[in-house]
Amino acid sequence: MGILLRNVRLLGHDASLYTVRIDGERITAVSRASVPPTAEDDVIDGDAKLALPGFVNAHTHLPMVLMRGLADDVPLEEWLEDYVWPLERKLTPEDVYWGTLLALAEALRGGTVAVADMYFHTDQVARAVEESGMRSVLSYGIIARSMSDGGERELRVTETLAAKWHGAAQGRIAVAVSPHSTYTCGEDVWRACRGLAKERGLGIHTHLSESREEVARVRERTGDSPPQYLERLGVLEVPTVAAHCVHVDEADLALLARRGVVVAHCPKSNAKLGNGLAPIHAMRARGVRVALGTDGAASNNRLDMIEELRAAWLLARGPSEDPRALSAGEAISMATDEGRAGLGLPPAHLKVGDVADVVLLRLDAPHTTPAGDAVSTLAFSSQSSDVTDVFVGGRPLMRKGRLLTIDEERVQSEVVRLLRRHTN
Ligand SMILES: [Zn+2]
Structure with missing residues (x-):
């Protein structure tokens, strides 16, 4: 039939x-x-x-719909340390499962067919994606100062995840290695992530040059910009999706282009957290591949790709005073073709x-x-x-x-019920 x-x-x-x-x-x-x-x-x-x-959301944290509207007006570091991480420490696998289904319901309603996700309790994210019928590149966000200080354990989580889910759900699910960022993972952790990705044929999905503070800290510690630092560690030899890339210079752009890194541009998240705007016009002009992502709902507060592509062209044109800065076709290509390339999906x-x-x-x-x-x-x-x-x-x-695959009413009531446990 x-x-x-x-x-x-x-x-x-x-x-x-x-x-x-x-x-x-x-x-x-x-x-x-x-x-x-x-x-x-x-x-x-x-x-x-x-x-x-259909749209491809090239960078998100699906279960963060559970934090929609939490601390809407604070800077990135304070937002993570004082609000997001304390609540995340309380989240159970059950919370993550229902949160992911809620996120997928919202994404599907907006015409999204595939997502690149980074979170924890990733087995539950995978279970929800499998049930939804959508496509996804899933990853566990690795946070570890060094291999001896939690890194060994964190990498084992990804190994187990990959063994179980890479290629699962008739090939709709793939697994990536996700060192969370240059400021949450130590050098030997990055090297081990690169090794694991190469050994298992997995991609890397990370946050890169999101805020000025991150770039300043990495420069102070290593003498390099975040992209140059990852290049020195050999990380960019692996197919990489790098979310944000807001604060990048000419040398960074040349490097990202040469290595074929797919930048996941997240204009609403960057604007909401007051991090600035990625120079996507310059990126595209220099041959950097740029896809589009919403980031998590806590920093957006939607998983709406049509709204995201509208933000992309508005925010490309306004500050540059150039009505040709991003055409309709280019914006749509970022939200579709470039995302598919970033996730390794067939065109x-x-x-x-x-x-x-x-x-x-x-x-x-x-x-x-x-x-x-x-x-x-x-x-x-x-x-x-x-x-x-x-x-x-x-x-x-x-x-x-x-x-047809998600019972929205049930999902919404479960999410409200589960969240009440953490707030009461
Ligand atoms: Zn993110």
Whole structure:
């Protein structure tokens, strides 16, 4: 039995209506002519909605939806040390499981098909991702001053995680090695992470040059900028997703480009925490790959990729006084293609043979009328609630605005119930 999506517009094409056929995991036909269904096919009328391959959130901490709205107005270090970490120490595997499902429900509703996540109790994150039907590169955030001071144990957690989950859920789940940052991991921990990643063929997912303080501290300790420091340790030889990269100089950009590091740009988180804005225009001009991420909901406070791409172009254009600083197409490419590359997913362009990651988005709302160019409408006018249907690997996860793999009402009430234990 296949799926026949009729009367859909395709992102990147003209305004014609197409029929897309999905068999199993893949797209098997794309045609302007009508494609006759077989008797067992599920025929879906797209009502002239826009079909796109879905968004990739290249950097997040899914369970941090549990901290949505916690201390909204303090700087990064104070926020982590006085608010986030004390609550995180209390979180149980059960909290993380339900928190992840809540996050995935929000992400799916906004048309996200894949996420790069970094957290702890990662088995529970994996369990929730597996149930949701989405794709994910999961990692355990390693925090250790040295290998003898907790590092050995932290790396074993990642080894166990990789043995159990790398390639699991029909290949929808992969595992990365995540030394949390240059300021939370010592030099021998970084070297061991690089060794483990190389030995197991895993990528690295980390935070890099997020705040001025981080850069100043690393320079003082090592004489290098954070990217140069990681290069000296051999870390950037491993395929790396580096979140933030706000405070980077010309030499850093050349290095990130040369090593093919994928920067996960998180404009809302950087703006909210008052960390500045990553120079994505300069990055892209120098050949650095830039994907898009929301970061955790505690510093955003949403996991909404359409809102994030809007923040990306607004914040690229305003301060630079350049209306050409980031085009609609470039912003969408960051939220889709570049994220797929960063997560090691196969490209998806709604072509025959591509994996059937397909999102349908209505274009007939008042705020999207008249919908001329679909790329411009999506980047400049759409909102996440315009998403009506999500398919990942050909499997429907949301149909007509209803989630099929996550019981939202139950998830929301569990999260409220569980959080009450920690706040009372
Ligand atoms: Zn982060």
